[in-house]
Amino acid sequence: MSTISDVDHPQEGPGEPVLRLRGISKNFGAVSALADVDLDVHAGEVVALVGDNGAGKSTLVKILAGVHQPSSGTIAFAGEHVLLSDPATALGLGIATVFQDLALCENLDVVANIFLGRELNPARLDEVSMEIRAWTLLNELSARIPSVREPVASLSGGQRQTVAIARSLLTEPKLILLDEPTAALGVAQTAEVLDLIERVRARGLGVIVISHNMEDVRAVADRIVVLRLGRNNGEFGPDVSNQDLVTAITGADENSVSRRANRRGAQQPREVLI
Amino acid sequence: MTDDTQRVSTARLLDRRDERVAHADTIGGMIGAFVDRVRSGDLGSLPVVVGLLIICTAFQSLNPVFLAPDNLVNLLFDCSTVGVISLGIVCILMVGEIDLSVGSVSGFSSALVGVLWVNQDWPVAVAIVTALVLGASIGALYAFLFNRLGMPSFVSTLSGLLAWLGLQLYLLGSSGSINLPYGSPLVNFGQMLVMPPIVSYVLAALAGVVVFATGYRMAVRRRAAGLSASSLGRLLLKGALVVIVLEFIVYYLNLARGVPWMFGLFVGLCVVMNYALKRTKWGRSMSAVGGNREAARRAGINVRRIHASAFMLCSTLAAAGGILAAARLASSSQQAGTGDVNLNAIAAAVIGGTSLFGGRGSAYSALLGIIVIQSIASGLTLLDLSSSLRYMITGAVLAVAVIVDSLARRSRVSHGRA
Numbered sequence: 089m090s091t092i093s094d095v096d097h098p099q100e101g102p103g104e105p106v107l108r109l110r111g112i113s114k115n116f117g118a119v120s121a122l123a124d125v126d127l128d129v130h131a132g133e134v135v136a137l138v139g140d141n142g143a144g145k146s147t148l149v150k151i152l153a154g155v156h157q158p159s160s161g162t163i164a165f166a167g168e169h170v171l172l173s174d175p176a177t178a179l180g181l182g183i184a185t186v187f188q189d190l191a192l193c194e195n196l197d198v199v200a201n202i203f204l205g206r207e208l209n210p211a212r213l214d215e216v217s218m219e220i221r222a223w224t225l226l227n228e229l230s231a232r233i234p235s236v237r238e239p240v241a242s243l244s245g246g247q248r249q250t251v252a253i254a255r256s257l258l259t260e261p262k263l264i265l266l267d268e269p270t271a272a273l274g275v276a277q278t279a280e281v282l283d284l285i286e287r288v289r290a291r292g293l294g295v296i297v298i299s300h301n302m303e304d305v306r307a308v309a310d311r312i313v314v315l316r317l318g319r320n321n322g323e324f325g326p327d328v329s330n331q332d333l334v335t336a337i338t339g340a341d342e343n344s345v346s347r348r349a350n351r352r353g354a355q356q357p358r359e360v361l362i
Numbered sequence: 363m364t365d366d367t368q369r370v371s372t373a374r375l376l377d378r379r380d381e382r383v384a385h386a387d388t389i390g391g392m393i394g395a396f397v398d399r400v401r402s403g404d405l406g407s408l409p410v411v412v413g414l415l416i417i418c419t420a421f422q423s424l425n426p427v428f429l430a431p432d433n434l435v436n437l438l439f440d441c442s443t444v445g446v447i448s449l450g451i452v453c454i455l456m457v458g459e460i461d462l463s464v465g466s467v468s469g470f471s472s473a474l475v476g477v478l479w480v481n482q483d484w485p486v487a488v489a490i491v492t493a494l495v496l497g498a499s500i501g502a503l504y505a506f507l508f509n510r511l512g513m514p515s516f517v518s519t520l521s522g523l524l525a526w527l528g529l530q531l532y533l534l535g536s537s538g539s540i541n542l543p544y545g546s547p548l549v550n551f552g553q554m555l556v557m558p559p560i561v562s563y564v565l566a567a568l569a570g571v572v573v574f575a576t577g578y579r580m581a582v583r584r585r586a587a588g589l590s591a592s593s594l595g596r597l598l599l600k601g602a603l604v605v606i607v608l609e610f611i612v613y614y615l616n617l618a619r620g621v622p623w624m625f626g627l628f629v630g631l632c633v634v635m636n637y638a639l640k641r642t643k644w645g646r647s648m649s650a651v652g653g654n655r656e657a658a659r660r661a662g663i664n665v666r667r668i669h670a671s672a673f674m675l676c677s678t679l680a681a682a683g684g685i686l687a688a689a690r691l692a693s694s695s696q697q698a699g700t701g702d703v704n705l706n707a708i709a710a711a712v713i714g715g716t717s718l719f720g721g722r723g724s725a726y727s728a729l730l731g732i733i734v735i736q737s738i739a740s741g742l743t744l745l746d747l748s749s750s751l752r753y754m755i756t757g758a759v760l761a762v763a764v765i766v767d768s769l770a771r772r773s774r775v776s777h778g779r780a
Contacts, residue, residue, distance in 0.1 A: 191657035193721070195652070
């Protein structure tokens with residue numbers, strides 16, 4: 089498998105990467121979900137994690153979020169070896185995660201969800217300050233949330249996604265993990281989220297985005313890391329061709345994308361892509 | 363005042379920028395919003411109020427003693443014992459678990475107080491504290507079984523039901539009951555002590571003032587921060603309503619003996635619990651764990667500790683209820699905490715509007731629910747109906763309450779209010 093390293097954000101970057109994974113493995117019983125995975129994320133860099141279903145993307149995210157513990161391997165965060173034993177530890181270090189299922193409490197309102205586990209003034213909740221901060225975050229994301237005092241159950245899928253992202257930004261994290269952030273969104277909201285990712289990168293945060301949508305990935309990522317069957321399977325720049333990506337993801341040179349590309353290549357030379 | 367409101371509304375409040383949302387700002391709008399909420403299945407305390415009206419009308423027409431002040435004072439004495447237990451049930455239901463052993467725990471603690479205080483001559487305060495601590499330990503045991511061994515609370519507390527009942531019978535021995543001395547402070551508290559009229563009037567007025575003052579302070583802060591806030595008139599109306607209703611109740615009770623201190627204690631516990639559930643991080647975590655346990659865990663909440671606190675609070679309050687029941691009856695007997703105590707405590711919480719499915723509830727549901735349950739019991743006793751009929755009717759009321767809860771939940775889900 090060919091590895092392209094002509095990335096426009098240089099690997100060496102400003103010193104140490106924010107996150108450095110080495111030899112991460114995770115076994116669920118007899119199933120090996122991740123085997124010897126390496127991953128680096130620098131500050132101000134968007135790394136897209138792509139792979140087929142079952143490639144281990146979500147498992148990797150859950151390890152970084154502290155939900156699962158790796159069976160072996162080391163995690164270095166901001167240059168120091170860390171043990172992410174539970175979600176609170178990961179949050180405390182500055183790793184914020186937006187899960188694919190969003191992990192919102194539907195019975196609580198938007199403010200309560202954004203501040204869940206990090207309420208201001210625990211003995212006497214400061215509802216006013218929390219509400220103002222919630223509105224500020226939501227407005228920064230140009231969110232269209234009708235009311236922050238309605239239970240989350242009354243919001244649409246896209247609105248819930250926005251609430252989940254707003255929540256992850258609350259702690260001023262160093263690294264944000266987004267698991268399929270655009271899967272449930274409409275066209276305009278997808279564009280908003282991609283804008284948001286760029287804004288987050290501009291603030292000097294490291295971002296890991298998992299997505300099945302190759303358009304989104306290439307639009308926003310500085311580096312694309314492919315996982316296949318729980319292993320690293322290549323690393324690409326954002327200008328990689330769809331064909332190469334699909335080849336790396338599926339592991340087969342022969343597939344519908346490559347066939348069409350070949351056919352087109354035969355008819356009209358160098359006019360590739362969907 | 364009006365100038366101020368106008369200026370703010372033209373500047374578009376932080377939380378009122380989205381024109382798609384209807385906001386009920388007028389009194390008519392409030393009523394409309396309330397109707398909408400009820401129609402979508404967010405019933406709140408409406409079923410209780412309707413239920414109480416039906417119960418009062420029915421029993422009053424059958425027996426005019428029912429609504430007499432004397433009977434109501436007795437009713438409040440009886441409420442407080444199971445009511446305190448029910449408050450614990452609200453806690454455990456909030457996290458979506460259940461404790462079926464509260465009746466047995468209350469019986470065990472009443473027996474323990476009897477044995478330690480009367481038979482062993484311990485000071486009564488020490489006996490009470492011991493019973494409460496043991497109650498908390500029982501909750502800690504359930505929490506251990508649940509958190510570490512993964513035992514469903516339904517099963518662990520069901521076995522607890524039998525185990526603590528056995529312990530209660532063992533403590534009481536062959537005599538079967540211990541009489542608590544009449545005239546002792548504990549028994550007086552359970553049977554006689556009422557607030558002096560002036561105290562009850564002041565407390566009732568204070569409640570309204572507190573409602574107004576907290577609302578006003580919140581409104582001032584919100585307005586200063588550029589958020590929408592309730593108008594002064596609305597807050598005054600709310601405070602005045604609270605004062606009028608409470609003062610009338612107090613006046614009516616003072617026609618007879620007055621407001622029992624024991625009921626005062628129960629209401630006080632409800633107020634504290636309501637604050638803890640609504641205005642603290644702990645309470646927020648309780649709702650979150652009951653609503654979506656995994657989400658709560660990922661948000662960094664220590665779910666095990668929240669569960670442990672719910673189990674322990676529930677058992678402690680059950681023990682407290684048992685002590686109050688012993689005081690009320692001036693005895694610790696084998697019957698204490700058996701029969702319908704368990705069911706009444708759970709039914710009261712559910713009737714009052716705490717969901718069996720977790721994540722929704724209020725401390726006041728224990729207060730409202732137990733008044734409904736106790737009214738039924740009192741009315742049926744006045745009609746001289748046997749306990750067989752009483753059990754059947756109470757059982758039916760619980761079934762209806764749970765059906766209303768389930769239907770309302772289904773409606774909430776389809777209206778996006780889960």
